[in-house]
Amino acid sequence: MKNLPLFLTRRQCVLAGAAVGLLGAVPALAATLPAPASLPEALAVALKKTSPLVVMVSLAGCPFCAIARDNYLAPLQGQAGLSIVQIDMRSRQMVQDFSGASLTQDELIRRWGIKVAPTLLFFGRGGLEVADRMVGGYIPDFYGAYLDDRLRMARAAVAS
Numbered sequence: 001m002k003n004l005p006l007f008l009t010r011r012q013c014v015l016a017g018a019a020v021g022l023l024g025a026v027p028a029l030a031a032t033l034p035a036p037a038s039l040p041e042a043l044a045v046a047l048k049k050t051s052p053l054v055v056m057v058s059l060a061g062c063p064f065c066a067i068a069r070d071n072y073l074a075p076l077q078g079q080a081g082l083s084i085v086q087i088d089m090r091s092r093q094m095v096q097d098f099s100g101a102s103l104t105q106d107e108l109i110r111r112w113g114i115k116v117a118p119t120l121l122f123f124g125r126g127g128l129e130v131a132d133r134m135v136g137g138y139i140p141d142f143y144g145a146y147l148d149d150r151l152r153m154a155r156a157a158v159a160s
Helices: 010-025 039-048 063-080 104-113 140-159
Strands: 053-059 081-088 092-096 102-104 119-124
Touching: 039 053, 039 081, 039 092, 039 119, 053 063, 063 081, 063 140, 081 104, 092 104, 102 104, 119 140
Parallel strands: 053 081
Antiparallel strands: 053 119, 092 102
């Protein structure tokens, strides 16, 4: 068997680094959040856990939505058991709103007056918003802190 060198040339290091960089750039499986058929049912599940219902409004192809979903919301849903659903702008999928009306996700988003993706909403009893909305993709260094603040506010409202 041929002896391998104990050191790499500069060119080999650059090529190895490029290969590692390319492998790191391969997209991992994107996290998914459920699309609700009924917001009242999703809220009832959340309230049984003494948790707010978090609704993420997203847009297909939105990189900020992917960051919020993959890096913040999906882990919270898995680790903390937080009830989170996703509604997509421009989606023709039907959803029942808190008043019992059936409408498309796109119509619901327009009724809520949402124009920016991602937007996070926090719902408590009666389908009322219990924390300020998170609108847009915040600076990544602070997004988690903003989300923690909203969740703290929403959990306190649901617990009272």
